[in-house]
Amino acid sequence: MEMGVVITLALVALWSYRLVKSVSAFAAGSTAAFGLVNAGAVLGCAAMLVTAFDVSRDTSLAVSGEAQRQRRAGRPRRVTVVLSRRLA
DSSP: OHHHHHHHHHHHHHHHHHHHTTTOHHHHHHHHHHHHHHHHHHHHHHHHHHHHHHHHHOGGGSOOHHHHHHHHHTOOOHHHHHHHHHHO
16 A cells, blocks of 8 residues: 555656646756655655564564563563662
């Protein structure tokens, strides 16, 4: 779906250049550049969404069972203990 939006934005940017070119070449170029940058931003957003989805599905990145049990029991992790000792 995002690719459809990106293609549509790029085509509209190029069409607006053609439409405005007869009035002002600078305005036409500026409008087309803005539209193409916008399409690139939407493409970057789509790439980040796909990456976030892939990361959310990767079970190797999940917290291990022992760490989850310690968190539920209210025991602090070692890193927290070491940092609190240094600050005290």
